[in-house]
Amino acid sequence: MNLFTQDTHVKKLSLKNPIHFLALGFGSGLAAKAPGTFGTLAALPVFLLLSFLPVSSYILVTIIVSVVGIYICDKAARDMGVHDHGAIVWDEVAGLLTTLIAVPMQWQWILVGFALFRFFDIIKPWPIKWLDAKVSGGFGIMIDDIVAGIFSLVCLQVVLYFF
Template sequence: MELKRPKMSNPVHFLAFGFGSGLAPIAPGTFGTVAAMPIWWLCAQLPLWGYLAVTAAVIAVGPYLCGKTSDDMHVHDHPGIVWDEIAGLLITMIAVPITLWGALAGFVAFRVFDIIKPWPIGWLDRRVAGGLGIMVDDLLAGVYAAVVVQLLIWQLPTLFT
């Protein structure tokens, strides 16, 4: 089955598809996470409250962006919808030092949890519908990944400075 293409001139589709990164022919979720890295880097320059405010805003608009795009395309959770990866990575990267090791640890941890979907991530992914359903697994993967990255920072502080 050939998937429908979004209307990239539609700002909702453009954002839901991660500024076009979700159009990648393979691994769109990974490309969406790659697109989230510069967003993380820019937001990480803010004070923590600013970072958290941006992250909260990304999460708040996510169900609408993902749900509307999914409805417009008549496909539930189109693989190219990657706004959820952006939100999940921002959760993962809360208070992570802006270093190469911080970026790599967060990227890898988030992708691992997003792909393997340990309980209850996979369970929620199968049971929650609509825009929230598209978002929820990545939000929780971001929380799991954040815990792992913070434990790494705590255990190996010199690696992350």
């Protein structure tokens, strides 16, 4: 069983290239099955590193990750010759960081946030599905996951409020 994708488009990228390395979620996007889930898992160490920041700084870094992600994802997609290829998972990193804004540092809440983000990213309720289908380029790759992250953030904060 091969754990890594053999897609010829992915072979156009190199983990030695810092843009490609980030776009592929530190290599996690190369998973043959469920690269989005592996990309979201790769976001967890990033979250843990950023969790020590004040909330305002965490939000600022998340915005920077998202804005820079537009370029990163666009460049990788152009280099591959495929818009929003499954191996490009930097959008999942930004989406999970968005989801986990101001979440208590307890594994249960991080797990709930992870599950909520994967749910919204996979199911793609309106307007996420519309954005995914209608918006192109790096912004298009990023925006549906950012909105999924915002949906997840709102749901998680509501649950936290009542618990």
